[in-house]
Amino acid sequence: MDRALKMVYYDEANVEKDIFAQLSLAQKHFQGDGMPRDESATRRILDQIHRQSRAFAAVCYGYMRSKGLGVSEDLGEGQQWYREAAYWFHEEASSGEPISANNLGYLYAKGLGVQENAETAAHWFEEAIEYGSVAALYNLGVCYLNGWGVAQDDEKAIEYFERASDLNDPSAASVLAYLYLEGRGVNRDPAKSFEFNMRAARAGSIEAASALGYALGVGLGAERNIAESISWFELAASEGDAYAQANLAMYFCHSPELKLFNRGWTMLMNACDQGDASAKYQMTQILIFGVPHREPDYASALDLAMDLAELGHPGGYHLIGVMYEHGLGVPVDMARSASWYERAARKGSSNGQAALGRLYAIGSGVEQDNILAYYWLRMSSPTEGSQAQREMGAIHARMTERERQIAEKFVADNPGPRRGSFGLKPLEQDVFKAAKRRS
Template identity: 90%
Template sequence: MDRALKMVYYDDVKVEKDIFAQLSLAEKHFQGAGMPRDESATRRILDQIHRQSRAFAAICYGYMRSKGIGVAEDLGEGQQWYREAAYWFNEEASSGESISANNLGYLYAKGLGVQENAETAAHWFEEAVEFGSVAALYNLGVCYLNGWGVPQDDETAIEYLQRASALNDPSAASVLAYLYLEGRGVSRDPSKSFEYNMRAARAGSVEAASALGYALGVGLGAERNVAESISWFEMAASEGDAYAQANLAMYFCHSSDLKLFNRGWTMLTHACDQGDVSAKYQMTQILIFGVPHREPDYAAALDIAMDLAELGHPGGYHLIGVMYEHGLGVPVDMVRSATWFERAARKGSANGQAGLGRLYAIGSGVEQDNVLAYYWLRMSSPAEGSQAYREMEAVLARMSEKERRVAEKYVAENPGPRRGSFGLKPLENGVFKSGTKSGKYKA
């Protein structure tokens, strides 16, 4: 897990602001990336940061120069402004200013205006904690989680993160939500994960709002609620979050309401423009299967799916397999389809696993094999009553007692690939679920 550190300030009502998250949002407004171009919104954000202090003003100028926001891009001059910020943060940190000590640590962690040094960064985060910085508690927790400048230690990381979360730090709550979902350093508990994400989202975390949208959309840690899922996705999407835009778009693009479809397609396009793989995956599905206001476009779909495959995205593998299985813009080729499905299955795609199991069950593109059929169908964790669940039950019913023993042993010895990290896995529409030849019962 590689979570971001943060540099912060507190606004007039004592709400924490992540400076580089705000600067990134200003850049999106300026470029029209993920949202309509709005230079006035850019100026509002920059002005708010600029007026905090000389150090924050220098950070603002450094970012503008480094990114070419309203001025000519000049990385050298950007670093010069970051050096100016480091000077003032150092002066203030030496006098016991907690925010400045935290922010100086951030500059050392990122090598902005100073020589990158993880140990020095961790030192300043420790100093900031002593001065009372809540943000530094979070940053130090992330350092221990990743072994940045300190020994990697999940237990110590969780201690710092819990202290920060107890003081209403939204970033710490968001990371704890991830850890409880993954079962890293704590017992896996989706409900606890949901609670932490709710705490973080209510405190303004865009990432947590997006994670809640996903959790409510699939019923992970809480009862499935599409209306609430849309609400949280909308909050995150309005802040330019590409993942939220991609998933929100899938709700809207399947609507029979033309206005909702247009809104969804615009969001999906914005997210794709930002290079978001979830958005590309969702757009590929629409281009393959079509929706009420968009006819299929197989050529465009194959291009995007191939791009995803080159990035190692399991959804790309799965969708290419679907196209070859059903002859959608390409000749029907079950062996080639099976090859793509296996790649998807081994990367953790539930759709790829379910499809691969089905192909082993019927012997299409692969040699018929009840054990592998049962294994891959089970790996897909099918919901009771779903097509994959019924297929798994059918395979189990026709297996001999010996095959059942072999299958259960194989499942026990091969727990299967891990799924994508929470917040990164796109919602799947599950229109087609397909799959490939593999060696006998190898992990």
């Protein structure tokens, strides 16, 4: 789980801001990347950072030079500005300034203006905690979660995240939401995950807002509510979040209203232009199954799905399996379909797991096996009333008592793959029904 460390400042309302997230947003505004081009918004963000202190101004100049934001790109000069930032942060941290100690740790973690050193970074996060930095509690938790500069320890990581979350740190609450969703270091609890995401989103976490959009869209940890899902996705999308844009686009692209479709398609293109894999996955679904204002395009869909597969994206594997199962632009080939589903399943795709379980249940493309069918359907974490849950129940009913015992032991001994680094997948169509309609 490659969670981001954070360098912070506090705005006029004493609200924590992640400086590099803000600088990235400024660049998106400047380039019109995933949102309308707005140089005035870029200037507002940069001016707010400049006003903080000499150290923050130097970070700002370092980013601008390194990224070519409004100036010519010069990595060497960017590093010079980061070195100046490190000097001032060190001066202030040595005097007990908590934000500066945390931010100095960040520079050592990333090798900006100083020699990259994870142990030194963790040391400064510890110093910052002693001085009273909440952000450093989160950062040190990330270090323990990943074993960066300290021995990997989920228990200690959770302790630091809980301390930070109790002090209203949105990033810590967001990570706790992920851990409860995955059952890492804690018992899996989607409802508790939802609660932590709500806490984080209300405290300003854009990532958590996206997570709420997903959870409400599929009924994960809370009752399914499409209107609320759209609302949270819109909030995150307005901040340039490509994941939210991709999923929001799926809602709009399925609308019978041409205006909403056009809005969704534009949003999806913007997210794809940012290189967002979720957006490419969503676009692949549309090209396979079609929507009211766009017919299927199997050749383009297969190209996109193969691109995703080359990146190791489980959704790409799954959609290729769908195409081979139902003969969408390719010959029907159940053995090949099962092979792609298995790759998706082993990478954590719930749709891939459910599809593979279904093939084992009927013995199509693979040898019929009730135990493996039950296992993969169970791994897909089917929601109440879903097709996967009904199929799992049907398989369980026809199994012998001995098969049930073996299946439950197999599930216990093989907990299966975790999801991606954010614990979230793009919202998915009911692809089995969609494929049946096209077959």
